[in-house]
Amino acid sequence: MNIRTSLTLSLAAVGLSACVSGPPQGQYTRPVPQPQTAFSPVDGQWADANGIVSTFQNGAFSTRTTDGTNTLLASGNYTQQSDRLFEINMTSLVRKTQSRVNCALVTPTQLNCTSDSGGQFTLSRRG
Numbered sequence: 001m002n003i004r005t006s007l008t009l010s011l012a013a014v015g016l017s018a019c020v021s022g023p024p025q026g027q028y029t030r031p032v033p034q035p036q037t038a039f040s041p042v043d044g045q046w047a048d049a050n051g052i053v054s055t056f057q058n059g060a061f062s063t064r065t066t067d068g069t070n071t072l073l074a075s076g077n078y079t080q081q082s083d084r085l086f087e088i089n090m091t092s093l094v095r096k097t098q099s100r101v102n103c104a105l106v107t108p109t110q111l112n113c114t115s116d117s118g119g120q121f122t123l124s125r126r127g
Helices: 003-019
Strands: 044-047 053-057 060-064 072-080 085-092 097-107 110-115 120-125
Touching (some): 060 085
Antiparallel strands (some): 044 053, 060 072
16 A cells, blocks of 8 residues: 555545544433532622611522511612623512612722612621
8 A cells, every 4th residue: 555545545434534523313412511600709788878678599689687686678680791790680569660780899898889870889798
């Protein structure tokens, strides 16, 4: 066998092996589970300057009174935009309005927030 024939057969073998894209027919490959990242750095309870408590938990957001009635004031969801920025989409049950709030995690215990109407407030981690 000459060099030209050997080279042609080698290239043909490489080309054919590139055409095989999955396991042989009739075999099943189990998908690899992806790690769950349920914990967010803001998960937990936070309070504003008036003592109103907001809870962040697995993407859900709620704010309740602390006067003993535990009345729901607002609810919605939050998403992490970057390692320190979070966006809250919520509905105020008191005002019957929807709003968006952007919060920056400036320390592990402090969130500085700005509402879409321009209001600013700080939340401090509880417990």
